[in-house]
Amino acid sequence: MGNRLTFAQQALGLQSRFPDALIEIGRHKLKFVADLTPSPLSETYSVRIEFDGVHRPVIKVLSPILRHPPERDLPHTFEEDALCLHLPGEWNTSDLITHTIVPWTVEWLLHYEIWLATEGTWCGGGHEPGALN
Amino acid sequence: MFDSAEAQLAALLQGTVKQLDISPDHYREAVNKYHQVAEFLGAGDEYEDADLLIYPQGSFRLGTVVLPAPGADYDIDLVLRVAIAKEATTQGELKVLAGQRLTEFVNRTSGAPSLEEGGRCWTLLWPRFHVDILPSLPNLENLPTGILLTDRDLRFWQWSDPIGFADWFHSRMQDQFVRQRKILAAERSTTVDDVPQWEVKTTLQQAVQVLKRHRDLHFANQLHLRPPSILVTTLVGLAYGGHDDLFEAVIHIAPRLTQFVKDRNGVGWIANPVLPEENFADKWRTNPARRRAFERWASKLSKDLEEAAAQRGLDRVVARLEDGFGDGVRIAAKDLGMTYRSGREAGVLASAGGTGFLASATGGTKGARVRKHNFFGRR
Numbered sequence: 001m002g003n004r005l006t007f008a009q010q011a012l013g014l015q016s017r018f019p020d021a022l023i024e025i026g027r028h029k030l031k032f033v034a035d036l037t038p039s040p041l042s043e044t045y046s047v048r049i050e051f052d053g054v055h056r057p058v059i060k061v062l063s064p065i066l067r068h069p070p071e072r073d074l075p076h077t078f079e080e081d082a083l084c085l086h087l088p089g090e091w092n093t094s095d096l097i098t099h100t101i102v103p104w105t106v107e108w109l110l111h112y113e114i115w116l117a118t119e120g121t122w123c124g125g126g127h128e129p130g131a132l133n
Numbered sequence: 134m135f136d137s138a139e140a141q142l143a144a145l146l147q148g149t150v151k152q153l154d155i156s157p158d159h160y161r162e163a164v165n166k167y168h169q170v171a172e173f174l175g176a177g178d179e180y181e182d183a184d185l186l187i188y189p190q191g192s193f194r195l196g197t198v199v200l201p202a203p204g205a206d207y208d209i210d211l212v213l214r215v216a217i218a219k220e221a222t223t224q225g226e227l228k229v230l231a232g233q234r235l236t237e238f239v240n241r242t243s244g245a246p247s248l249e250e251g252g253r254c255w256t257l258l259w260p261r262f263h264v265d266i267l268p269s270l271p272n273l274e275n276l277p278t279g280i281l282l283t284d285r286d287l288r289f290w291q292w293s294d295p296i297g298f299a300d301w302f303h304s305r306m307q308d309q310f311v312r313q314r315k316i317l318a319a320e321r322s323t324t325v326d327d328v329p330q331w332e333v334k335t336t337l338q339q340a341v342q343v344l345k346r347h348r349d350l351h352f353a354n355q356l357h358l359r360p361p362s363i364l365v366t367t368l369v370g371l372a373y374g375g376h377d378d379l380f381e382a383v384i385h386i387a388p389r390l391t392q393f394v395k396d397r398n399g400v401g402w403i404a405n406p407v408l409p410e411e412n413f414a415d416k417w418r419t420n421p422a423r424r425r426a427f428e429r430w431a432s433k434l435s436k437d438l439e440e441a442a443a444q445r446g447l448d449r450v451v452a453r454l455e456d457g458f459g460d461g462v463r464i465a466a467k468d469l470g471m472t473y474r475s476g477r478e479a480g481v482l483a484s485a486g487g488t489g490f491l492a493s494a495t496g497g498t499k500g501a502r503v504r505k506h507n508f509f510g511r512r
Contacts, residue, residue: 017486017501036489039473040138043446044488076510084510091506103484103503106491107477111508114470116448118463123470125478126508 002094007053013098028052032097033062038110045109049101056091057101059083061109067116075115075122076108083108087127134476134493141469142442143379145451148465149458150342153200155193155207160331163193163209163262170257170266173238176213186214190267190295192362195302196331197341201349203461210254210265212295214280219270219290224283231255231268253283269293275408297407298363305370306337309377340382341369344434347457351430358426364403364413368393371406384442387435391428433457477503 007030011023014032021034032049043064051057059082066081068074076084085091085104095101111124135141155163167187171177176185191210192198198207213231222230232248235255239245246257246264257264270290272279278296303310313333318325344365352359372389376382394414395402401424405411417424437457444450447466454462473491476482483500484491494502 020487034489038489038491039135039141039447041141041445041447041450076508078510085508086506087509099501100504100506102489103491103501104506106484106489107473107482107503108508110447110473110491111470113447114466116446117451117466118470121467121470122508123467123474124508125474126506126510 004053004093005096007051010051010097013096014102017098018102030097032102034102036102036106036109038106038113042110042113047105047109049097049105051097054093056086057097059085059101059105066112069119072120074112076124076126134472134482134491135469136492138442139378139380141447142450142454143381144469144472145454145462145465146343146383146458147339147379148468149454149461150199150339150346152203152461152464153198153346154334154342155198155200157332159207159261163207163264166257166259166262166264167209167211169242170211170235170238170264173242174213174234184216186212186216187266188212188214188296190299192366194295194299195341195366196334196338197345197362197366199342199345199349206261206263208263208265210267212269212280213266214269214271217270218273219281222270224290227268227270228255228283231266235266279408292408292411294405294407298405301406302337302366302370305373306335308375309335309337336377336379336382337370337373339379340373340386341366343379343383343458344369344386346459347434347437348430350457350459351433352426355426358423360423360427360430361413363405364427367403367406367413380438380442384435384438387431387438390431390434477505480505 007025010030011025014021014023018034021032024031030051030053034047035044036047037044045064046062048060048062049057061081061083066074074081078084083105085101085108091100107124111122115122135144167189171187174185174187176187188211189209190212193209200207215227215230217227232250232255235248235257239248239257246259249256249258251265254265254267257266267282269280269282272281272292275292275294279292279294281290282293283290310333313335314325314328317328317333321328345362348359348365368390369386371393372386373382374385376385393403395404400412401414401417403413405413414424434457437453441450441453444453451462451466473482476493480502481494482491482503483494484503485500490500491503492500494500
């Protein structure tokens with residue numbers, strides 16, 4: 001594991017790749033809000049990433065509201081539909097959010113649309129019962 | 134990967150018709166079967182100067198096969214050309230002669246198919262394969278490829294030229310065909326001639342398949358109004374704008390279909406490109422409802438394509454396409470998802486700055502390569 005990156009380093013990385021994003025640095029929190037479009041036919045999603053400097057970043061889709069059929073939960077999410085992008089150990093505080101969490105979020109959004117389109121097939125891989133591995 | 138909405142739409146349509154195309158294994162099996170018949174009859178192939186010739190015609194020859202559903206039986210059309218002058222035989226005799234030889238084939242072949250008689254042809258029925266054999270004579274007034282057909286219901290010999298038609302169709306896709314064959318040859322480190330023609334699938338061929346699929350579903354409950362494949366294939370060939378991208382090709386073709394219907398003395402006319410006196414829209418004359426149904430279908434096709442392209446959210450695009458092209462679109466959507474996934478697994482998926490847009494790292498899009506990871510979560 002490398003050195004833990006500061007909020008300023010993370011913010012700089014995000015700012016350089018997403019100049020239109022909202023980036024706020026607080027004492028205990030880094031907040032990033034940006035509009036992301038995974039692919040040409042995809043919707044544009046407003047996404048918020050919050051990072052406390054210690055734990056894994058928390059990713060929420062602000063709009064549009066994520067949809068799912070009544071009988072099915074959203075795949076690869078935590079409570080309150082926060083996205084779950086990686087296994088424990090695949091990300092740590094020495095990783096730039098802009099090169100990891102953000103592209104993984106975009107991928108999640110793409111596979112979410114395919115999951116909706118196919119009525120429940122998750123093509124993104126990962127660890128889940130019933131996923132295509 | 135997919136740089137444009139058109140490229141994604143093309144992948145969805147391509148994936149949909151691929152499920153309904155003949156697989157390479159089945160293609161080879163079909164060719165083996167017709168060679169078996171040809172060999173028994175002592176027939177030659179294609180342009181050979183022989184007393185008997187046997188060759189495929191229609192969608193099997195054109196590379197535009199579209200099954201009504203995955204796993205359905207294949208209908209394969211063969212021409213059996215018997216080198217007799219029309220003055221020396223009658224339609225009835227020719228048909229009976231062909232029937233006798235095919236009966237011998239069935240009786241003497243192990244694992245033989247069964248034989249059935251139709252209006253113009255004989256049908257050999259194998260499991261999965263229905264092979265129609267159309268007895269014909271050479272047409273001395275339209276050499277080298279013109280033929281004369283028998284028809285139980287018609288007194289006169291019917292003119293036809295399936296090889297000429299296929300050559301015309303091929304001429305409409307010649308440039309891309311040559312380019313793709315070269316690419317395949319390079320991929321296989323072989324010569325262009327070693328790449329079988331049928332393994333090349335051009336945009337025009339796929340465009341025909343896309344339109345036939347849409348037609349099949351649109352007319353599923355109105356088979357009596359359904360425009361025949363030869364009519365659709367001709368119009369697609371005429372309206373094709375030379376696009377490489379399948380979606381660009383079909384959205385160009387769809388609104389132009391009706392422009393290629395001509396009027397001859399008040400009669401709707403879609404001329405056979407190689408036999409201008411043959412009207413593929415002949416049935417419109419006695420049944421004008423067919424023409425109206427064709428026009429409604431063409432406009433529905435345009436609408437389905439345009440509205441699908443206007444949706445945002447892959448799920449909405451897929452749902453809109455399913456209206457016109459059936460639930461195979463969903464399987465194509467899964468393949469699309471798998472393309473992105475294998476891109477990441479191979480380390481060639483990149484995410485662009487600004488929008489996050491996912492594209493191929495080897496393409497023009499600047500972006501960070503997506504590092505490998507596993508989606509996780511308690512659900």
